Amino acid sequence: MGIEIERKFLVRGEGWRQGEGRYLCQAYLSRDPARTVRVRIDGQQAFLTIKGLTAGATRAEFEYAIPVADAKALLSLADGPCVEKFRHRLPAGGLVWEIDEFLGANAPLVVAEIELPSEDHPFDRPDWLGEEVTQDTRYFNSALAARPYSRWQASSG
């Protein structure tokens, strides 16, 4: 069991880009925000991750490594298609920005996340950092699985 304290931001421009990132593919066995169940394939590793409700920027998180072959089979049980992205890691003063460059139906969305040791932990805001969207449930990856970014304009004007 763990607690995840994470803040999420939109990104401006390309100033964050360094290298290629690594490819992640993830899908959901439950998209219920009270009990999200995610299958993720990350190269030669795979994980089953359960998250509870978000309170502020904090969320209970449980993660288990599983065989990649299991994960591939579990993706076929998932509710909706894989959310695909390149994940870029940018170390920043003891913390790490994880920048997700979404692919497929969620392109061209780019989101930056920072995991914090406590909710009030300070962090520097790089030039490329845009609007905070920590509380905006549309940007939950589980929500992007059901309602991908490329279709937002069509339904919300």
Next chain:
Amino acid sequence: MGIEIERKFLVRGEGWRQGEGRYLCQAYLSRDPARTVRVRIDGQQAFLTIKGLTAGATRAEFEYAIPVADAKALLSLADGPCVEKFRHRLPAGGLVWEIDEFLGANAPLVVAEIELPSEDHPFDRPDWLGEEVTQDTRYFNSALAARPYSRWQASSG
């Protein structure tokens, strides 16, 4: 990944009873039959189990051991209360009857299950075996979590 081939029956009388059985407590992170996600505590062990749709008596099943402390925390995220039961194991000619004696809101339901190596594998039917309910989704444990046996008469007459 595994495939579970299981048939389920009601039980008549007490002829099956030998000893006390062991106590199981389980709850669901997803009750969707296409992607059931179950947390089970079984004494000093705990498991996270994912099952797909049932086709006949066959169902895809993925099971992972997890720490009991995680399982206890995951139960608090679950959709509905714990389904509680005593499980009794009765070996029978190379196979095993698992007899679930439900407690709490699902008492006095008793159900016998047998796991088979193939759908057409023969098995003896003991005297105490009642009607087959393999296909009856009301007896899915995930359904019993949401609509416990003690409330069936009130809603279905």
